[in-house]
Amino acid sequence: MGRRSDHSRTELFELILAEGHRQMAEVGFSRFSAREVAKKIGYSIGTLYNVFGSLDRLLAAINTRTFGLWARHLEARLEGEQGDRIAALVDGYFSFARDNPHLWMAIYDHRLPPGMVLTDDEHDRRSVLTEIVAREVAAALPEPARAEAPRLARSLVATVHGHCTFALNGAFELMGEAAPQDLALARVRESLAAADQAVVATALKKV
Amino acid sequence: MGRRSDHSRTELFELILAEGHRQMAEVGFSRFSAREVAKKIGYSIGTLYNVFGSLDRLLAAINTRTFGLWARHLEARLEGEQGDRIAALVDGYFSFARDNPHLWMAIYDHRLPPGMVLTDDEHDRRSVLTEIVAREVAAALPEPARAEAPRLARSLVATVHGHCTFALNGAFELMGEAAPQDLALARVRESLAAADQAVVATALKKV
DNA sequence: TTAAAATAATGGACGCTGTTCATTTTATTG
DNA sequence: CAATAAAATGAACAGCGTCCATTATTTTAA
DSSP: OOOOSSSOHHHHHHHHHHHHHHHHHHHOGGGOOHHHHHHHHTOOHHHHHHHHSSHHHHHHHHHHHHHHHHHHHHHHHHTTOOSOHHHHHHHHHHHHHHHSHHHHHHHHHOOOOTTOOOOHHHHHHHHHHHHHHHHHHHHHSOGGGGGGHHHHHHHHHHHHHHHHHHHHSSHHHHTTOSOHHHHHHHHHHHHHHHHHHHHHHHHHHHO | OOOOSSSOHHHHHHHHHHHHHHHHHHHOGGGOOHHHHHHHHTOOHHHHHHHHSSHHHHHHHHHHHHHHHHHHHHHHHHTTOOSOHHHHHHHHHHHHHHHSHHHHHHHHHOOOOTTOOOOHHHHHHHHHHHHHHHHHHHHHSOGGGGGGHHHHHHHHHHHHHHHHHHHHTTHHHHTTOSOHHHHHHHHHHHHHHHHHHHHHHHHHHHO
């Protein structure tokens, strides 16, 4: 088994991924170039394809990495937060997107070509984020409503995502909205309060 | 003033825009090609640039047109709806996106290059959609809360947008969610109910 | 030690993209 | 019937993703 380079296959994978991630953060999805990545790490474009197979697989790997950073960012933001963990969650969501706009947008800019699927490993690593939210939503809910937590969590992620999208793409600014994150948090609180209310109402009916 | 073609400048503008819109609907943002548009209408690529100046301006015009269709779709969906106009609104939002996924996604896929701004006319035509929502939200709110209608409307659009995005890009499916539109409607209802509650609470305090 | 096999890396070729602009074609005007 | 002004062209350029025959290198087997 011959090899020529200073880098093992695994090292090369990491080298490309790291540089790709760096460039995605810098220039964004629409200006991302696999050739440029190859140039920067001193390998030919062919090597990139030997290692990743296709541009789509490299992009998917870059986005999976972003998901990982995002999840860690959330956990860090939550750590030690004794008071308002829901507000911390929303803030963690927004602040990551604000601090890494290109990386964050690339997650939604890249769409897998028909037929291509993520590996189980990638899928698992991406779902951590949702799991964090589901955990916190469950904790914020009264015991009898906990069964609904995963579904409500999905919905609240979508809610915050919508607000975050409009905040970053300028839509809110165009509409004259100055505090998108406050709006998002207000919506989330309302939904959690509604879940509370529903539990109270059910309890009263039983009496 | 010499001219060579069968089409006036205005006709040509419309011809390109119509074919561009048709192709966007067919192949989507990532596979859209100005050259292909030119070929289809039997003009050279140069003519396209003479008329629109840049690809970005053509894309902006295509998306503005989509906004118009979307607003008309909403109004049609609302017309004659006596009962649940909020549900009709959410359904109109979702159904347009479902029926025209490429056109709908292109609105958010295309980002104006730094420095480029929409014309006032384009801006006006795009804002009709939000105005419809603001109108309906105002109508659904009790009189004392109407002042908050525009801001709440923006927020509810973002909420529904987030759910619609995840519905179309497969994120909800991946999370095991089968009824995204129901989730969106539930969130919207909760926010409207919360606004109701707030009014009642304020009234009670006064007594 | 040397030849064969296996792997790694290359980069030219292909067909596509957006963009520019000197050139050509045409219609209108004087 | 020129002269002029506008319209339309398409070659040229630089870039892109993708493919894959070729080359370089290392390992293995004889």
